[in-house]
Amino acid sequence: MPLNPLVERLRRFTNISREGEQALLELSQRDVREYDRHTDLFKEGDKPPCAHLLLDGWAARYKSLEDGRQQISAFLIPGDLFDLKVYLVSEMDHSVKALTPIKTALIQKDEIDALMDEYPETAKGLFWQQMVLSAIEREWVVNIGRRRAYERVAHWLYEIYLRLRDIGATDGNSCRLPVTQRDLADAVGLTPVHLNRVLQQLRHDGLIELDQGRLVIVDPDAVRGATCFDGTYLHLGADDGSGRPTGAASALRA
Amino acid sequence: MPLNPLVERLRRFTNISREGEQALLELSQRDVREYDRHTDLFKEGDKPPCAHLLLDGWAARYKSLEDGRQQISAFLIPGDLFDLKVYLVSEMDHSVKALTPIKTALIQKDEIDALMDEYPETAKGLFWQQMVLSAIEREWVVNIGRRRAYERVAHWLYEIYLRLRDIGATDGNSCRLPVTQRDLADAVGLTPVHLNRVLQQLRHDGLIELDQGRLVIVDPDAVRGATCFDGTYLHLGADDGSGRPTGAASALRA
DNA sequence: CGATGCCTTGAGACTGTTCAAATTAGGTGG
């Protein structure tokens, strides 16, 4: 995995300048924090922290209901810069927790503003990244609202696989999946028990393998088929498996 | 309802200048289109249109699966400016359709850019509005993923009521709800049949009334209670019913 | 070696779905 997956990603999307790249790199080294697994970076109700750039590890954006039910609304992986414009609200409406031990770079409002002023190409890249994150949340609404457990889980797994592949964190058809089934269940809106059974079914059907925190997409075609996967919403530079070219350079022609 | 609900809303959030307001008003009159009920403004797969400012009527952002299942991921009401940065992607990943006859103002990329350059306060307001829209989508993930039908529908109804109240489109405890149960079902991730039964239950329990396309929140406390409603995510200037002040002026102190 | 956290299994209950039909409401032409 490259030192800074965000830079990698932006570079693929926009023709970010050497200087913009450098500035971003510096920003991501100025104030680095580490968090243990299962600790909160901030919680619902907190007053807005600054933006975070996830450097290493996995995190999740989530909300809790009074009775303890929890729903994860986004998985954050290295290179994700989240809550970029967080200072616009007076109170956070969601929490973010580390799913694994993580490293993040804290980035202050004025640092971002300065960066954006100076390097418009980079700014464009950052906005684009925010758009993609929210497009993913949008797709989750569809996934949870209209797909049943089997397809839903398959869809989720394939999505995360593609996102990881995009940051170079895959190894052929496999990737790490350092997440408890509890967390995964909270992401797809299922019970841990039922999620477990669905995963077994997926394994049994030969779509995936899953052990020791490693996920193998054994049969990508079957996975895409099972779930009617259309990766447009990920706006990946590379091929999304659907055969049609997306995002990247072509986006900027418009 | 005021001529331009967006301006109203921004005014409440930020100290938008007279000129910025004027510029926005002009933008919203330059290229006004009308659409019939149940027609698409644009569809998944289209190349990005320009941004729309909804002036009158209701619209919905949605996605379809191959087999005809549909999921609405957002309701758009007058004053909503959507897909602001749409030109960043090469292909739309969702569709938007009119739920009622609507009027929208089409706004071109460079018009927005110019506006933002010239009136930073207005720009801030626009970004804030985008944030709120995506915070709502986030809440929908939670609502659909972790609440059961009864609470889920109650939550949805109360949310839309608050949003309408925010733009002055309510009349005491009631508001228009010009939506078929089919559409509502597609929004909350239920079957029309089951949604219908849930609505009956809510009426029977005296939480709401619903006829002739009008919704009455008969017992707001009960509705909030049934659903554990926390309106923080709406970032409304006014009271959200939770008793705690949010958004608006205080947001800008940070 | 015991404790804890996580994954797995089982059986029964319940929420929400499916399919099909009946009723009501709304709109249009005669």
Add this chain to the structure above:
DNA sequence: CCACCTAATTTGAACAGTCTCAAGGCATCG
């Protein structure tokens, strides 16, 4: 204004998917 047509809501009954609760197995870690 009525007759008709279509779209929308409502009802019923059987069914399936998912949940609940409870217990067992297996690691890992102190």
